[in-house]
Amino acid sequence: MKLSELKPVHTARIEAVGGEGALRQHFLDMGVIPGAEVTTIKFAPMGDPMELQIHGYELTLRIADAEKITITPLEQKQTSDSDRRDRKNTEHPGLGEEGRFHLKGDGDPLPEGTKLTFALVGNQNSGKTTLFNQLTGSNQHVGNFPGVTVDRKDGVIRGHSDTLITDLPGIYSMSPYSSEEQVSRNFVLNEKPKGIINIVDATNIERNLYLTMQLLEMDVPMVVALNMMDELRGNGGTVDVNTMEAMLGVPVVPISAAKNEGVDELVQHAVHIARYQERPLEQDFCGAEDHGGAVHRALHAVAHLIEDHAARTGLPLRFAAGKLIEGDALIAAQLDLDQNEQEMLDHIVLQMEKERGLDHSAAMADMRFDFIRKVCDACVVKPHESKEHLRSQKIDRILTGKMTAIPVFIAIMALVFYLTFFLIGPFFQDLLAGGIEALKQLVEQGMTAVNVNPTIQSLVLDGIFEGVGTVVSFLPIIVILFFFLSLLEDSGYIARVAFVMDKLLRRIGLSGRSIVPMLLGFGCTVPAVMSTRTLPSERDRRMTILLTPFMSCTAKLPIYGFFVSAFFPRQSWWMITGLYLLGILTGILAAFVFKNTLFRGEAVPFVMELPNYRFPSPRNVALLLWEKARDFLHRAFSVILVATIVVWFLKSFNFRFDLLEDSHESILAAVSGLLVPIMKPAGLGDWRIVTSLVSGFMAKESVVSVMETLFRDGVTSIGAVSAASMLVFSLLYTPCVAAVAAIRRELGRGWAVCVVLWQCGIAWIAALIVQLIAHFVGLT
Numbered sequence: 001m002k003l004s005e006l007k008p009v010h011t012a013r014i015e016a017v018g019g020e021g022a023l024r025q026h027f028l029d030m031g032v033i034p035g036a037e038v039t040t041i042k043f044a045p046m047g048d049p050m051e052l053q054i055h056g057y058e059l060t061l062r063i064a065d066a067e068k069i070t071i072t073p074l075e076q077k078q079t080s081d082s083d084r085r086d087r088k089n090t091e092h093p094g095l096g097e098e099g100r101f102h103l104k105g106d107g108d109p110l111p112e113g114t115k116l117t118f119a120l121v122g123n124q125n126s127g128k129t130t131l132f133n134q135l136t137g138s139n140q141h142v143g144n145f146p147g148v149t150v151d152r153k154d155g156v157i158r159g160h161s162d163t164l165i166t167d168l169p170g171i172y173s174m175s176p177y178s179s180e181e182q183v184s185r186n187f188v189l190n191e192k193p194k195g196i197i198n199i200v201d202a203t204n205i206e207r208n209l210y211l212t213m214q215l216l217e218m219d220v221p222m223v224v225a226l227n228m229m230d231e232l233r234g235n236g237g238t239v240d241v242n243t244m245e246a247m248l249g250v251p252v253v254p255i256s257a258a259k260n261e262g263v264d265e266l267v268q269h270a271v272h273i274a275r276y277q278e279r280p281l282e283q284d285f286c287g288a289e290d291h292g293g294a295v296h297r298a299l300h301a302v303a304h305l306i307e308d309h310a311a312r313t314g315l316p317l318r319f320a321a322g323k324l325i326e327g328d329a330l331i332a333a334q335l336d337l338d339q340n341e342q343e344m345l346d347h348i349v350l351q352m353e354k355e356r357g358l359d360h361s362a363a364m365a366d367m368r369f370d371f372i373r374k375v376c377d378a379c380v381v382k383p384h385e386s387k388e389h390l391r392s393q394k395i396d397r398i399l400t401g402k403m404t405a406i407p408v409f410i411a412i413m414a415l416v417f418y419l420t421f422f423l424i425g426p427f428f429q430d431l432l433a434g435g436i437e438a439l440k441q442l443v444e445q446g447m448t449a450v451n452v453n454p455t456i457q458s459l460v461l462d463g464i465f466e467g468v469g470t471v472v473s474f475l476p477i478i479v480i481l482f483f484f485l486s487l488l489e490d491s492g493y494i495a496r497v498a499f500v501m502d503k504l505l506r507r508i509g510l511s512g513r514s515i516v517p518m519l520l521g522f523g524c525t526v527p528a529v530m531s532t533r534t535l536p537s538e539r540d541r542r543m544t545i546l547l548t549p550f551m552s553c554t555a556k557l558p559i560y561g562f563f564v565s566a567f568f569p570r571q572s573w574w575m576i577t578g579l580y581l582l583g584i585l586t587g588i589l590a591a592f593v594f595k596n597t598l599f600r601g602e603a604v605p606f607v608m609e610l611p612n613y614r615f616p617s618p619r620n621v622a623l624l625l626w627e628k629a630r631d632f633l634h635r636a637f638s639v640i641l642v643a644t645i646v647v648w649f650l651k652s653f654n655f656r657f658d659l660l661e662d663s664h665e666s667i668l669a670a671v672s673g674l675l676v677p678i679m680k681p682a683g684l685g686d687w688r689i690v691t692s693l694v695s696g697f698m699a700k701e702s703v704v705s706v707m708e709t710l711f712r713d714g715v716t717s718i719g720a721v722s723a724a725s726m727l728v729f730s731l732l733y734t735p736c737v738a739a740v741a742a743i744r745r746e747l748g749r750g751w752a753v754c755v756v757l758w759q760c761g762i763a764w765i766a767a768l769i770v771q772l773i774a775h776f777v778g779l780t
């Protein structure tokens, strides 16, 4: 029977996993291995993908992929309570107690002054970023979506100035499946950190240890941080840390990153193992008795075979042997075996497959999970069905329910936008604008009192206050939108959106995972583009990056606010909603074009973990908002201020540097005038509009500040039709410099230039269409 035929909620044992290559390896790495028990939970509202439970966590899988998995249905699910054992009161170090696992004691430390570099490695959503924030005191972006950390972040551990810790992307294994896994693997292999801090989610220990085992093979000093102990204990579970240390051969420190418990002790251990270079004592996890010892013998044989190659290339031996058996082409190329050796390897692997009755990848994954089972049996008292999990299931009944999921999604997004743009946002915006106006009058009075030169007065009042002031007054709206987006992300909801929307997104050639960059794009294109690195296929990644600029970012809000309040105050709700929808719609159209031209082929499989819902930590959210606000203000007082001053200067003088009354003869009018003929058909043939749009390339907010400087008698003179064209053009034209730079980093210069050009082209056409419509309905 196929897994896809198993109705929810039923349990089955996996018999065989079909498919091939990297995808299949990914299945295996996620624990979908022959012999594992799997329970179907539900289908997504549109019938695809499906949600499964395996090794105690939730996973999504498309029907097409589930068809490749053969199962035998089981009568009933083995309840986890039946194998609970009473080891509550064994003596072992708990949160923050002194662990005792050090063998070298104070043997030969690294020389004084050596920089102790650490890699922070762990599964997605295990709390890496939270721990990183605790360790470094810095404010990194934390989210409850698998894989929010997409860029490397470094920081010094507080109180240890000779350390440097790097927060790596969350990964499930050391196979190069997504570009994040490659980043993490290469970091450990090439940059050779002095130590690894492996963060393990104690509530999800079975799956998390899979990565741990591969890290141990890297032969780098390591300490395991057993995170989320608060949650585990709260549900009646516990871990015998001493036994686990003995079995894994590295220090294990129970911590709670969110509550800052046990973190100091973790640091002590980490510094110790790095300074004394205490390598893992255990790397040999294959048992001579397990299933006749086939895997054991194969691994050791291959290790002997390649010993010299591994030493020469500097690859850790056990790791290299394991990856060779798994068929990892990158490692094989690096080791550069000669033909005889390659043939011996093939024979060893063939023999192992024959004896074990599983293919090479499945046999390796099975060996690892076997060992994990032993560790868990010996050290872990499983918790009751956790409160958090039960709560998540209840919430999911509505948020991913068949009838409710999509209406709820629409309602939530509508609520977010309503609160941001019409309820809370404008209230604070008015307050702030009032404050700025009051300040402006004060400054004006002051300057008049001391007789400041009128040119300077005009610069300060018309240029800086009007321009930068208007932009700054949008700060509240922007912060509030980010607040809601981070709540959605941090709580775990966005992962559900990906699950629910996968089928729809496949119609336009993408997978559910692409929804994350898209939603982040409503905040800012830069992090959105960066977050595409979580996507495992290059094709999906490129396509998603090209589509994110269509999601209207917060920096465009001042433009909308400015024009809508000047021209369409009665229809503001419809205008702004319409603009957002127009952006999305254009994106969908573009996706269809891409799908049938540049990016033919299928979207990647959708294998993703669905984390429990968690209350976002107020500290994390507050830090994020502070970061965004600081960023915005920084831009307002750097790029936008400079742009405003430059524009003010160019419009106030002519080529002979005479101060002008009428800016129509200014330098600016002459230069911008060159572009006017091109923009005329689109209804934007006014040099002042052209200037503001050009300045918007630096930062979108400066469109407004420049407009304020150039239209002294009010912007209404351009007319409502031009204003509509302007809105549409601003929505669609080139992303700002920062976003283009991010795109260049991800896709290269050629693509970045293409994005700029083609977005401008689309915007121009859209503005032209606005003009034509206005013409035909008789408005012009």
Ligand code: GDP
Pocket: 122, 123, 124, 125, 126, 127, 128, 129, 130, 131, 142, 143, 144, 145, 146, 147, 148, 149, 170, 227, 228, 229, 230, 231, 255, 256, 257, 258, 259, 490, 491, 614, 615, 616, 617
């Ligand atoms: P990352 O994806 O590995 O970087 O994980 P994050 O740091 O983004 O954390 C994922 C989620 O787990 C967030 O909602 C955190 O608030 C939460 N979290 C992190 N550490 C702990 C912990 O020790 N206890 C509990 N209960 N929650 C935690």
Ligand code: MG
Pocket: 128, 129, 130, 141, 142, 143, 147, 148, 149
């Ligand atoms: Mg993170």
